[in-house]
Structures are given as C-alpha cells and as structure tokens.
Amino acid sequence: MSISKTYNPKDAEDKWYAYWMEQGFFRSVPDGREPYTIVMPPPNVTGVLHMGHMLNNTIQDVLVRRARMQGKNACWVPGTDHASIATEAKVVAMLKDKGIDKKDLTRAQFLEYAWEWKEKYGGIILKQLERLGASCDWERTRFTMDPDLSEAVIDAFIRLYRKGYIYRGVRMVNWDPQGRTALSDEEVIRREVDQTLYYVKYAVGDATGEHPSYLTIATTRPETIMADTAVCINPNDPRYAHLRGKKAFVPLIDREIPIIEDEYVDMEFGTGCLKVTPAHDLNDYELGQRHNLPVIDILNDDGTLNEHAEILVGEDRFRARKAIAKLLADAGHLEKTEPYKSQVGFSERTDAAIEPKLSMQWFCRMDELAKPALDYVLNGEVKLIPDKFVNTYRHWMENIKDWTISRQLWWGQRIPAWYNAQHEWVVAKTAEEAEACFAAAGKPSEGLRQEDDVLDTWFSSGLWPMSVFDGTRRPENPDIDYYYPTNDLVTAPEILFFWVARMIVFGHEYRGLPPFRNVYLTGIVRDKLGRKMSKSLGNSPDPIELMERFGTDGVRVGMLLSSPAGNDLMFDEAYCEQGRNFANKIWNAFRLVKGWDAADVPASPAQREAADWFAHRFNQALAEIDAHFAGYRISDALMATYKLVWDDFCSWYLELVKPAYQQPIPRETLEATTTLFESVLKLIHPFMPFISEELWHDELFGTREETDCCIVAEYPKGNAFDERELAAFATVQQVVSEIRNIRNTKQVSPKTPLPLAINASSGIDFGRYAESIQKMANVSSVSFGETKQPGSTTFLVGTDEFSVDLAGNVNVAAEKERIGKEIDYLHGFLKAVDAKLANERFVQNAKPEIVANERNKKADAEAKIKILAEHLQNLEGS
C-alpha cells in the first residue's frame, strides 16, 4: 500500500470533527470528576472570524483539550453577544440599502428585522470556529439576548437598583451622533487629529448696546458659537482687566452674553479668552454650572444644527464648521486661523466623532462595587497573565467612574423602568408590577410607558459566566454549582475593563466569588510590519483561506508559535508554514514506522539503548511542558513539544532504531516504538488535534474501540527520569555530531565509513553506545585505548578523547594550527579562572559551590590542555 508523501489535512479534518461530535466528546454535564471550565468570550453576532478570534480560540481549545485528556470534565461554553450598537448600526445600514429609514419603523418592526438579520448571520462565526477544531459543548451555545439571559439582565438591573447602585440623572455624556446613543467613557477612543484653531472676534460693549471694541477667542469649534452663553477671562489677566463687567456679542447672531472671570482659563493658551459653551463641552458645562449660565443646545441627536442655532439650521456639524468659518470671515470676525493638533474622541463602534451632550441617562455607581473586584486581583484570587496588567487594573479600579448604562437604541435589553403621564417613574419587571408600584406609592399609572433606552451590551456580557449556567435566575442549580467559578478566561487586554472587570464585579455581587481564577490576556494580532490588522489596509489574512492552505493544525501551530501572553504578535504566514511542515514531519515519521516489517528477532543494543533513552527524554520533556502550561506559557509548551518530536523522536530515536534497508525490525522494538509514538501523539493532540487523531486510528497502533480516540486518551503523566542517563546520551550525541562535522569540513562523504578510537576517562560506558555511534555517524569500527594514530584527527568531548582515522587524509599543519588555537583559548580561559581563584574576596564571599565549581573548571581546563599538548607533540613527531 502507498501512503501520500505529505500529510493531507482536509480528509482528516471534516472526518474527525464530525466523529467527535457524533461521539459526544465535547459534551459536558456535571459528574464526579473535577470540572474544567472556560466560557468563550462571546464574539459579536455581526462578526466574521478574524485572526484575533483564531488566536484566542486556539488557546482556549488547547487548554480545554489538555484538561479533557487529563481526565477533567472539560466544559467550553460557546456563544455570541448581541453587541447592541454594532449590530443596530449594521441593521440600520441594511435597511437603508433596502430604502427603509429606521425612523419610519416602530420599535417592534425594527426588532423584527434585527432578529431576522441575527438569525441569518449570527451563526457564521461559530460555524467557522468548528473549522478551527474548537471542542466546545455546542449544546450549551448561548446568545446574550436569549430569553433567559435577557431576563437575567433585567433582574440584575432591578437588583442593583434596589440596592441603590443605579440612578438616573442629567449628565454630560459621550454622544455618538451616528449611532445616536450615549456611550460609556470606555467606548470612546481618543485620537490626535489635525484641526484648525479659529481666532474669532467678538464685539464687546456695555449696556448701551454700543460695540466700541473687540476681543478675540481661539476655538476649534466655531460652529458652536451660537451656543455660547459667556466669554470667560482669567481674573488675574491684566490684559483683559478692562473687560470686567462688560458684555460680549456672539458674532453673526449678535446675541449678548456676559464676560465672566474664572481661573480655569489658561492665560497662556490661545488669546487667554475662552468662549463658554455649556451644552457642548464638559469643561464649559462645569464652568456654566459655577456661574449659573444658561445652556443652549444647538445640536440635534444626529449632529445637525437645530433651530436654537438660528443660522445654518439642519446643517451637519462639520459642514457647519466650514460654513461658519466663511461667514465669520465675510463678516470680518475671523482674525486668523492656524493649524492645531488636539485629541478628539471617537466612537469605538461607529468611529463617529463624539459629541459631548447633556442628556438624561441611567448610571451605575461603581465605587463600592469595584472594591471587592479590585481585591480579588490584588490578593491573587484572580490571576492576570501576564501580571503586568495588575497595575493597570488597579489604577483603573481605584479611579473608577460611574458607568453610563443606558443606550438610546432598540436592540438590547430594554430598561425596566416605567413612566406615568406625569413623567414619574418606577423600576419594575413588568407593566403590572409597575402599576402596582405606582399604586403603592399613591401615584397614578395612567399613560404607563416603558423606558425607551436599552442597557449597555457589557451589562449583559458582564453576567456571562453566570448567565450561561442560569446562575443568577436559579442560583442553586447543579450547573452553576458545578462549573462556577470557571477556571480560565482567555481574552484581549483591550476589554480588561469593559468586560473582565465587570464580570468580576457581577460575580462577586451575585456569588461572592470571582467568575474565574485565571485571566490569560492575549496580544493583538498585527501584521509582520507591526501594523494592526484592518480591512482598509488589506493586511488581514482570511483565516479560512489560511486553513485551506496550511491545514487547520498548521495554522493553529502558526498562531501559537509566536504568541507569548500579553505581547502583541507579529503574524507572519511563515509561522503557519512552519506548522504545516511540522504536521508533515509527524506524518512522515508515521510513514516510516508504518513501513516496517516486524520479525521475531532480538533487538540490537542500539535499539534498546534508544528506547531507554527516549523514555527518559520523554519524561524530561513532559516535565518541561507541564511547567510551561502551569505558567500559561503556551508557545513555550508547544516549542518544547516541537523539539521533542522533531529532534529527539525523529532525528535521534527513529534513526537509531531504523532497520537497514529492507531489513525487518525486531518485534519488541516496533512495539516500543508504537507505544512511544502513541505518547507523542497525545502530547501533540491539544495543539494539533486532527493529525493526532488521524494517526491514532491507524492499525499500526492496533485495533481500537469506537470510543478509543486521541481526544479522550489519557494525557501522559510525568514519570521520573534519570539525569545521568540523559547526560551520557548527550555526550554520545556530541560525539556523533563531532564526527559528522569532521566529515563536513574534510569533505568526506557520509557514505565512507570511518574507524573511531575512544580514550575515555569520564566514566561513561561508551561500549554500551558503540553501536549507536556507528549507526549515527557511519563509523566502521570502535576501538578503545590509543587515540593518537598518525593520519587521524582528534577531538575532545569533555575530557574524553576521540580520534577518527582519516587514512592519512589529514593536513598535519592545519591540524596543528587547530589544536594550537584550542590550547590558546584554554590558556586564556584558565587565566580568567585562576584570577578569580586568586582573588581572596571572591573565595571568601562567593558561595562554596560556586568556588568549588571554579576549581572544577580549572582542573578541567588543565586536563584538556594536557591532552591537547600530547596530541600536538604526537603530530610534531609524525
């Protein structure tokens, strides 16, 4: 039979994923085993799979698969997030394409479209995750707007309201004119923007209405001058002392406003005169509060000017800015303009420039709630990985502000507050309860109307680790009891505050326990030039296409190879290629073993030594891998596995046991090999589930029961290993390597067998390894004792001497030079060691073992020099 020379991933991937599903291996229900739980950060329903998801979910799958193999009851809960503003924006855009304006729809009609949209596109990303091999318990798939999850959100709102955390008030909020909703501070991204600073002249007068002079203010937002309700100067500013008590007149509309004084004004900046626009700037709002200024709001919700502006009504704010500039210039009110850079806020979801806007919003008071959530992280009950994020987290939690939780959207959980005709309100779960509440308060409930606003998406995702197990509505249910707190959360640092902190807050509030023990923060996936992946740059590879090209296992390996926790990773397709090559290497190792015919003959010494050695080496590597996993160094764990397989198993073990061409292999060796191979497959499985499962079922490993799959095989347990055996073998490897090197430099073909002489003093029994060395280095004979035959070249490993007979093919002069150089180097080395040992302070202060070691180094160097000198002398004689 013939097996393909390269691994063909496609066949294996569909087959085994379907098989795992069929066998129910992903399913988890509470039982007597230790649980291992991860809740997936729910991707937006609007989303399609991008590289960030790939990284994130690969890591989760590795953790889950390993835990499952370790005999834990592994439960990975998938789901999606309704992402209120992002989704609503998409639905609005979709409707617009159809010629439908959201304004013309009722709430119910709009929601119908939105749900339709969600049903159509909402599952795409989860389907794509199957392709990645994600071993989620799909029966537990949840959506943050599933009826029970929505109910949990409503209950949480009521609960927090009753505890006094939620309040309603007029505040300056971040207004997204495109999404037409308020945003929390966290959803605003500030960027430096090139702007223009406009110097605008305001007429100054007194009560007589005359305009004898002008003052000039500098502003980046001339379109808001119509909302000015004062001009402010610094009381300590002598330049403007003459303006005290005077009035200024807003240009173009000629409205009279007071000139006020406040030390808030920076005399150095601009002209030292500030226009005060309480409706459209947070600082101005506060200034206005102090000075009892009226508030004139000239903007509509969509960012166009309203009738209060008097001019340019209906014009968009940015167009209005240009128009105003021209009007001011024409009227002689524009003194000059200059370029200016400043920070502008943008909506995280719609990228629209944020408009500070006064509005009635709902808030959640955070100070008290944040305290225990901070403590969990500070005292290590919740570990952040890497821990450098602890500082950031602390800083944020200690300076936390109240959370704007209302959003002026329809897609989401509608706030359970109810108004009567008098605009009085109560918080209640249903209309009936609301009526009862009004009645109890002796208030009328006529004209009962529910709050229009919905809750911030993060309010629902904050409950996610509990709500997926119905843990807030039914806090005693077996699922939440068993799975909560979950073990690991894998997510991006960007949402540490948005999401992680709020989950901890809610987790404590409901259960007095944090929702997870470890938070693994992945980096941002960038391109190899370090740029963020973005659609506009076109530098974001399509994950599905990558999997087509390199195989899923290859891409998984590629994602992990370069992704230490918390560091951004420069994604390069070359990593996927490396992953694919690795899969191919494993495939070919399998092909080799598969091709062997067993015979009932005894194993050779090399074969036995190899099996012994690899067993030790395996356990050593396993200990390293386990340690890496314990520290969440997933890429290191993978690299250790990679080297074990490629270098130790393929390059050494298989080469050592490999029978000569067309020779059979001893049955015991074949059996030892398949057993070791099986263990290797288990180690590989969490990283490369498909190829490991594919090979697992080959008849090479015997016939298997239906349920005997690699995915549920018992993960190897670390056994003790003998360091001395490993060290001895490492020496053997070095010897082989030296001989190969000699061939290379002397240009002796690997096909030419060479005799080797050994003169060992280290106590290593090279006799045991003679056959191994012969096989690996194509040595014709191994003799012990004299190593200084003429016509041979010599080398040292430690203080053991070796010589390879090159049948006179030796350049004596070059040989002498080489040995001479080596002796020179050792002399230099010895000098440094001697200097150290001659230093009394070193001998006194350093730890005894350090000093002893220096003495060893000295003795070692001296011994080597002696041997080399003899060789040199020998060469002189020849």
Place this chain on the structure above:
RNA sequence: GGGAGCUUAGCUCAGCUGGUUCAGAGCACCUGCCUUACAAGCAGGGGGUCACUGGUUCGAACCCAGUAGCUCCCACCA
C-alpha cells in the same frame, strides 16, 4: 499631562532568587547532500559590546540611577 512596560542574533522572542549548565531557542541565512519516511527534507556551520552612560558588587543581560528610542493604558485644556 499622569501611569505602566519594552530595548538580547537578520526576524520573533526565552533568559526564574546576580556566579556551573550564561549569552540561548525557533525561523531566516551560509555550506554540503535529490542518503527509498520526509527537499514542507537531511547533516554541518556562521551570526550578538545583551540600547547608552554611570553606580552597587569579588562578580551584572540580570540590582540602582540617569540618557535615548519604542509601545500601551489613563486624562476635560479651548
């Protein structure tokens, strides 16, 4: 403006409490091999004043201070 972090081979990164094993790994590179498992491969090899300057120490990639460059987070200066 405040806070955190980073700078080690061409690239991406390890280097735990300062001292064997301390200058490492993978990839890339160079040389030689189409050796019947694998050229997606095999064997071998060359690359680094550990950003810079000073200090502490018998001893510094590692500790301290300063300098330069980079990154991220937070922040209401028009």
